[in-house]
Amino acid sequence: MATDKSTAKTILEQGGGILSLAPNWVPRPFNRPGNRLRLHPDDTYAMGMERGAIVERWFSSITPVETAGAVPHEGMSFVNVDGDPSHKILFKDFVDALGPELYGEELHERYGTWPMYSKFYDYNEPLFHHVHHGPEACAKVGVTPKHEHYFFPKQYNNHRGTRPTSFFGFDPSVTKEEVKGRLAKHEEENTRILELSRAFQIELGTGWYTPAGVVHAPASLCTYEPQWNSDVMALWENVVGSGEVFGYDWLSGYLPPGKERDLDAILAVADWELNTLSNYRQEFFRPPVSESSGEGWKQDWIAYGNPYVAAKELTVEPGREIVIKDKAAYGCLCVQGHGYFGDFVIEAPTLIRYGQLTADEFFVSRGRAAEGVLVRNESPVEPLVILKHFGPDVGGAEIRNGL
Numbered sequence: 064m065a066t067d068k069s070t071a072k073t074i075l076e077q078g079g080g081i082l083s084l085a086p087n088w089v090p091r092p093f094n095r096p097g098n099r100l101r102l103h104p105d106d107t108y109a110m111g112m113e114r115g116a117i118v119e120r121w122f123s124s125i126t127p128v129e130t131a132g133a134v135p136h137e138g139m140s141f142v143n144v145d146g147d148p149s150h151k152i153l154f155k156d157f158v159d160a161l162g163p164e165l166y167g168e169e170l171h172e173r174y175g176t177w178p179m180y181s182k183f184y185d186y187n188e189p190l191f192h193h194v195h196h197g198p199e200a201c202a203k204v205g206v207t208p209k210h211e212h213y214f215f216p217k218q219y220n221n222h223r224g225t226r227p228t229s230f231f232g233f234d235p236s237v238t239k240e241e242v243k244g245r246l247a248k249h250e251e252e253n254t255r256i257l258e259l260s261r262a263f264q265i266e267l268g269t270g271w272y273t274p275a276g277v278v279h280a281p282a283s284l285c286t287y288e289p290q291w292n293s294d295v296m297a298l299w300e301n302v303v304g305s306g307e308v309f310g311y312d313w314l315s316g317y318l319p320p321g322k323e324r325d326l327d328a329i330l331a332v333a334d335w336e337l338n339t340l341s342n343y344r345q346e347f348f349r350p351p352v353s354e355s356s357g358e359g360w361k362q363d364w365i366a367y368g369n370p371y372v373a374a375k376e377l378t379v380e381p382g383r384e385i386v387i388k389d390k391a392a393y394g395c396l397c398v399q400g401h402g403y404f405g406d407f408v409i410e411a412p413t414l415i416r417y418g419q420l421t422a423d424e425f426f427v428s429r430g431r432a433a434e435g436v437l438v439r440n441e442s443p444v445e446p447l448v449i450l451k452h453f454g455p456d457v458g459g460a461e462i463r464n465g466l
Contacts, residue, residue, distance in 0.1 A: 139153060
């Protein structure tokens with residue numbers, strides 16, 4: 064079901080400047096599911112055994128998945144129009160039709176669209192050591208860099224998987240020649256490239272910023288990940304700890320034609336200075352920072368300190384309500400509790416069937432965000448907790464770590 068500007072505007076106005084979004088599931092042909100997405104266990108492979116398990120859920124996305132076998136619009140969000148799953152409309156149709164009326168003049172002038180999305184990824188095993196190409200490398204092949212930010216919600220981490228540590232970059236003592244020597248053996252033996260990296264034990268309720276160009280191997284946690292509109296990457300680890308083997312094609316992706324066997328070109332997609340920072344934790348670790356609070360509620364920055372994406376965590380105590388105002392449009396997800404979000408019922412789901420609609424995900428237009436959204440917790444005992452993801456126009460780049 065497609066839409067034009069008139070229809071899109073009517074639907075947005077009926078929601079008071081808020082859109083209800085349908086769950087957006089993404090399978091991957093690698094790793095193992097952590098089973099923390101609240102998806103029904105019978106539906107783990109609902110998108111086909113050949114596609115792999117559903118291990119991700121994407122939010123406020125106009126970005127398609129870039130993995131082999133993906134169907135049209137996979138990874139792209141849909142708007143829940145009237146409670147009938149067959150009537151849902153592509154979120155990108157609203158973005159294209161309404162433009163700055165939906166996401167604001169600043170983003171429209173700078174990017175011409177809604178430039179970010181967020182996701183949950185939920186792997187039981189740690190992910191491979193991989194890189195999202197730096198800006199210069201992306202420009203050579205006409206793709207967009209993928210800057211990303213992690214936050215580890217307690218509500219979606221009832222277990223920590225097999226290795227709750229993340230590797231970032233390389234130890235400052237490591238040389239390019241050492242890394243190049245490992246990559247040169249990608250097709251010959253287990254390169255054990257993590258031996259050159261460095262790991263940090265992950266603390267729930269905190270996060271990390273990972274700019275494009277940093278090689279990283281994320282921990283086995285269910286992770287909330289606000290990120291730039293891109294799905295570009297290359298794998299630098301050929302044998303992952305779980306035993307998975309990845310061929311050379313995974314290492315040489317998104318390079319100029321003829322450079323696939325050029326190890327210098329492969330190394331150049333990474334930012335060497337960022338990868339070997341001696342104070343990496345000080346630069347990129349992101350504990351929560353208070354943004355505002357009042358009687359019975361608080362809102363913290365949980366993704367900040369970068370010029371691309373930001374996120375906040377809103378907590379409203381039992382029986383309380385707040386009209387919360389924000390400077391920019393945002394997508395959001397309820398991770399705990401139930402109540403009202405504007406005129407919409409909001410609730411964190413317990414168990415979701417594939418194809419079923421939920422009442423946990425919304426997109427708030429720029430105008431409604433500035434006007435304020437009434438958030439009311441209807442529970443007598445449980446907090447209502449909402450994660451909110453923003454583009455760069457919310458002012459998160461100026462927030463400091465406080466470390």
